[in-house]
Amino acid sequence: MSFDLSKWYNKHTEEKTLFSYLGEVTEETISNILDKIEVLLSEEGEDTKLFKRVYYISVETLQNLFHHSDLPVSQNNGSVIEKNVVFILSEKISNRYHITTGNFIKRSNIRVLKERIDQLNFLSKDEVRILYKLILNNEEFSEKGGGGLGMIDLVKRTGNNLSYNFYNFDEEYIFFSLRIAI
Amino acid sequence: MESIKIERTRKTPDVVFNAETGKIQIEGKSIPENSIEFYKPLVDWLDEYSNNPVENTEVNIKLEYFNTSSSKCILDVFKKLENIYKEDNNVIINWYYEEDDEDMLEAGEDYQSILKIPFKMIEMEE
Numbered sequence: 553m554s555f556d557l558s559k560w561y562n563k564h565t566e567e568k569t570l571f572s573y574l575g576e577v578t579e580e581t582i583s584n585i586l587d588k589i590e591v592l593l594s595e596e597g598e599d600t601k602l603f604k605r606v607y608y609i610s611v612e613t614l615q616n617l618f619h620h621s622d623l624p625v626s627q628n629n630g631s632v633i634e635k636n637v638v639f640i641l642s643e644k645i646s647n648r649y650h651i652t653t654g655n656f657i658k659r660s661n662i663r664v665l666k667e668r669i670d671q672l673n674f675l676s677k678d679e680v681r682i683l684y685k686l687i688l689n690n691e692e693f694s695e696k697g698g699g700g701l702g703m704i705d706l707v708k709r710t711g712n713n714l715s716y717n718f719y720n721f722d723e724e725y726i727f728f729s730l731r732i733a734i
Numbered sequence: 735m736e737s738i739k740i741e742r743t744r745k746t747p748d749v750v751f752n753a754e755t756g757k758i759q760i761e762g763k764s765i766p767e768n769s770i771e772f773y774k775p776l777v778d779w780l781d782e783y784s785n786n787p788v789e790n791t792e793v794n795i796k797l798e799y800f801n802t803s804s805s806k807c808i809l810d811v812f813k814k815l816e817n818i819y820k821e822d823n824n825v826i827i828n829w830y831y832e833e834d835d836e837d838m839l840e841a842g843e844d845y846q847s848i849l850k851i852p853f854k855m856i857e858m859e860e
Contacts, residue, residue, distance in 0.1 A: 604832075
């Protein structure tokens with residue numbers, strides 16, 4: 553049976569969430585989500601350090617979705633292009649927030665992505681910082697403007713590993729979910 | 735040479751690049767999806783300014799947030815300033831960070847370790 557995005561979203565918003573979004577990601581929706589998160593964190597009375605970190609990780613993960621999502625044609629959904637992505641910010645539990653994102657990517661990207669995350673999860677805090685500076689100072693810039701720093705910065709800022717899953721969608725695409733504790 | 739003055743938006747900072755006073759300021763959020771588009775005119779301006787800089791160039795960076803694509807562009811700005819400094823001009827970068835914002839302090843330290851230019855970390859009280 554093919555992957556069902558709505559079901560996956562419903563399942564992952566069963567836990568207490570501060571904010572969740574299922575929909576298309578545009579520059580405008582990113583701005584609106586970030587404004588909303590700022591308000592929610594203020595209402596929570598979150599301290600500067602964690603407030604900024606959660607906001608920052610929200611920026612990076614949302615922009616990752618914007619830059620790196622591929623758009624399959626969904627057979628479940630009457631053969632329309634599946635533009636939807638998922639962004640979920642959990643409530644604070646044991647002094648931590650969690651951000652979960654999900655998006656479709658081409659199967660051909662799995663290997664590079666998996667290798668990159670596994671490598672990051674393997675590195676120590678100091679090694680992550682060294683790698684960050686190395687890539688920051690590297691002249692190359694990817695066409696999408698990220699320069700390969702996004703994932704590294706998530707780990708550098710949070711000091712936590714990235715959890716991920718791949719779900720079969722069709723022959724060409726898979727659904728990629730990423731979760732990080734802040 | 736014309737100065738640059740850009741008002742902040744939801745995702746881009748206030749920018750003042752003043753060729754007469756040598757004061758350069760970037761303040762606010764820098765989280766645009768396309769950072770290159772925003773920073774290219776600033777890097778080009780510094781290229782021209784480097785031909786005839788004033789005696790003391792003072793750079794004030796007061797960022798609340800910046801995304802990773804901005805981080806590369808900000809480094810490009812700093813590298814232009816580093817070149818001006820290497821030509822025997824006075825250049826100082828003042829990196830402001832909010833009290834308790836360790837991440838912003840660390841980001842400043844990362845730039846400091848990459849660049850050979852006077853860099854001052856300034857903590858702002860909340």
